[in-house]
C-alpha cells in the first residue's frame with residue numbers, strides 16, 4: 001500500500017471573500033455558500049488526519065484558507081476542533097476588519113502555528129489587483145499587529161506580468177518588518193487568474209535566479225508552481241553561473257538598498273531542501289493536489305481522505321516522475337523539479353506533459369559544462 005502523506009493539507013473553508021482579486025484562483029464570491037464545508041466534513045477530515053498519521057507516522061499540517069477563511073460560519077468551531085485534536089494549523093486570511101485583535105488572541109490561544117497574508121506590489125498595484133483603494137496601507141498595519149502578537153508571519157505574493165518588477169519593493173518591506181519567509185505563487189490560468197498575463201519563461205528564469213540571491217541573503221523562499229527553483233538551486237550547486245539577463249540585472253539594481261547585491265559571485269547559494277507535498281480540499285469537499293491544480297482526485301463527501309490518498313495512480317505518477325512526457329520526461333532534474341503539473345494540466349489538459357515556464361532543454365543544456 002502506498003500512502004501519499006501531504007506535508008501541508010490546505011482546507012478551503014469557503015470561497016466567500018470581501019474582495020474579488022484579479023488573480024483569485026478560487027474566483028471568490030461575496031457570501032458563503034450552504035454547500036461550504038461544515039463541522040461534519042471537518043470532523044471527518046480530522047479523523048482522516050489521525051488515520052494518515054497512524055499509517056505514515058506524521059500528520060499533515062493544516063492550512064485554513066479560502067476565499068477568506070474568516071468568512072466561513074464554521075471557522076471558529078474548526079479552529080477549536082483542530083486545537084482539541086492537537087492537529088497543527090496555520091491560517092491564511094484576507095485583510096479585513098474580521099482580522100482584529102480579538103481574532104488574533106483567539107487563534108494564539110488555540111495554538112495557531114503561523115499566519116500568511118498577501119502582498120503583491122507597490123500601493124497602486126496591490127490595491128488595483130484587489131479593486132480596493134487603501135488596502136496596501138491596511139495590509140502594512142495588519143502586518144505590524146500580527147508581528148506585535150508574536151505570531152510567525154509569512155508573506156505570499158503572486159508574480160505576474162503586471163507586478164514582476166515590483167518584487168524588489170516587496171522585498172524591502174519584508175526586510176523592514178523582519179519577515180523571514182516569502183512564498184511566491186507563479187500564476188496558473190485558473191479561476192480569475194485566467195484573465196491575468198503570466199510572466200514568460202525567460203522572465204521566469206531571470207526571476208528565479210534573482211530569488212536565489214534573495215534567499216542567499218537571508219529570506220527563505222518557497223515557490224508555488226515553479227519547482228524549477230529546485231533545478232536552479234541544483235545547477236548553482238553544480239557550479240553553473242547564476243547571473244541572468246536584463247530582467248535579472250534590473251531586479252538586482254532595484255534591490256540595491258537591500259543586502260543582496262554583494263552575493264552575486266559568492267558560492268553561498270542555499271542548498272536544496274525537501275520537496276513539500278501538498279493536498280487541497282475545496283469548499284465543496286473535492287480533493288486535489290493544490291488549489292491551482294484542478295484535477296479532482298475524489299471527494300471527502302464520498303470517500304474518506306486517507307482512502308483518496310492511498311494507492312492513487314495520479315499521485316504515484318506525480319511522485320515518481322517516471323511517466324512525465326516531453327522534455328520533463330527526459331530531464332535529469334525531473335526527480336527534484338518535475339515541472340508544474342498544474343500548469344501542464346491547465347494549458348495542455350494533460351498533467352504529465354512538460355511545463356511551459358521552463359527554459360531548460362535537456363538536449364542543449366546538458367552539453368554545457370559547469371564552471
Ligand code: SF4
Nearest residue numbers: 328331337338339358
Ligand atoms: S524540463 Fe521539466 S523537470 Fe526539467 S527542469 Fe524543466 S520543468 Fe523541471
